[in-house]
Amino acid sequence: MTPDELATLAGTLDGVEVVHNAPKWPVKGTRAEKRAERAVAIWFVLAALAGLGFIVAFIAWPHEYVAVGEPGYDWYSSYTPVVGFLFGFSVLALGIGIIAYVKKFFPDEVSVQQRHDGRSDEVDRKTIIAQLASAGKSSDIGRRKLIVRSAGAAAGIFGIGLGIAALGPLIRNPWKGGDDAALWVTGWRPEKGETVYLRRDTGILGEISRVRPEDLEAGSMETVFPYRESERGDDEALLHAQRASDAPVMVIRFRPGTKTIKRQGQENFNFGDYYAFSKVCTHLGCPTSLFEAQDNKILCPCHQSQFLATEFARPIFGPATRALPQLPITVDSEGYFVARSDFIEAVGPAFWERRP
Structure with a gap:
């Protein structure tokens, strides 16, 4: 059977009766048709x-x-609007082009189809391809090279853009560097024997305010950032320490007599009643900025994950499934809090590996 006969058979087998079918452009090559094609x-x-x-x-x-x-x-603040607008307009223009082509070139057809239950039989599944090919033929898509090329260019470039957007974050290898890879190392790692202090953000970049135990009241929490004396007066280094996504740490002081459960291998990470945990939620990386002193719960405001601070900040509610990494801290000879080492596990959401 010819493709046209197969297409007719497909309609018959499907119980479709074509009541009316008239081409949009019965006379080929008119100026109006060319204008529609260009549009x-x-x-x-x-x-x-x-x-x-x-x-x-x-x-x-x-x-x-x-x-x-x-x-x-x-320039920075306009990045998201520009990328979003261009992506959205590309999708919009592609959709409008497809709709315009259907409205301007597909034949005016009125069909009536009888409904039936169950899957289509083998003949129906084979003839539907011929029916779709017939629909394309009747719309004269084969001879409209301008539309075919422009639509192909739009779909191709759009597809490349989607691929770049999907693969762009994967170009950088997070494991590059081995033990010094970005996923393992944070600004809390001591380097060249230099002490890393716990510093509060006063709102003034050059003002250095290191944290002492007596600065926190029982049942309180404070956010701190890493600081080295070599960074004093270096605004760029100080700014980097505060902006690093894995840098924020919460120091919590429990009330005297509060019972705690420590994770195996991290029994000496605290200093008395003082414990330090990463503020980066292990669900999607939001800041766990809320601390309930009454029941010692750490809350993430984004998706309502809850962590029990008295039990090594393990998750007790919400989508988070991993405890907040704990920073080993102590107090130096001058009475300031310092980091004994970097985190022994990766900071961030949904990471499944831990240091031994």
């Missing part, structure tokens, strides 16, 4: 250009954090 192609071209712009912006637009008022802030 559809314009949308596909716009989709391709927007997709290309999305790829360029995703790769080349400045995206590193810049504080308000600093040079380059306007």
Whole structure:
């Protein structure tokens, strides 16, 4: 059977009766038809250009954090709107182009189909391909090279953009460096024998305020960041220490007599009633900024994960499944809190490996 006969058979077997079928352009090659073709192609071209712009912006637009008022802030702050607009416009233009093509070139058809239950039989499944091919043939897609090329360019560039967006975060190898890999090391790791202090953020970058045990009242919590004396006066280093995503740590002072359960291998990570845990939620990386002194629970405001601070910050509610990493701390000869070492496990969400 010819493709047209197979397409007719497909409709018959499906119980479809074509009541009316008239081509949109009975006379081929008219000026009106050419205008309609160009109108559809314009949308596909716009989709391709927007997709290309999305790829360029995703790769080349400045995206590193810049504080308000600093040079380059306007470029940084416009990264997400620009990438979002170009991506959204590419999808919109592609969709409008497809809809416009269907409305302007698909035949006006009215069909009636009888409903039936169950799966289609073998003949129906084979003839449906011929029916789809017949629909494409009746819309004259084969001779509309402008639309085919512009639609192909739009779909191709859009697909490349999706691939880049999906693979972009994977280009950097997080394991590069072995034991010094980014997933293992944080700003709390002592380097060259230099002491790492626990420093509070006073809101003034150059003001150094190191934390002492007497600074915290019983049942309180304070957020701290790593600090080295070599960073004093170095605004860039101080700023990096505060902005690092794995740097924030909460120091908690329990009330005297509070019973705690310590994780095996971390029995000496605390200093008396003082415990230090990462503020990065192990679910999706939100800041666990809330501490309930009444029942010693650490709360994540994003997805309501709860961690019991008196039991090595293990999760007791919500989507988080891993305890908050604990930072080993002690007090130096001057009475300041210092980090004894870096975290012994990776900081961040849903990480499944731990240091021995």
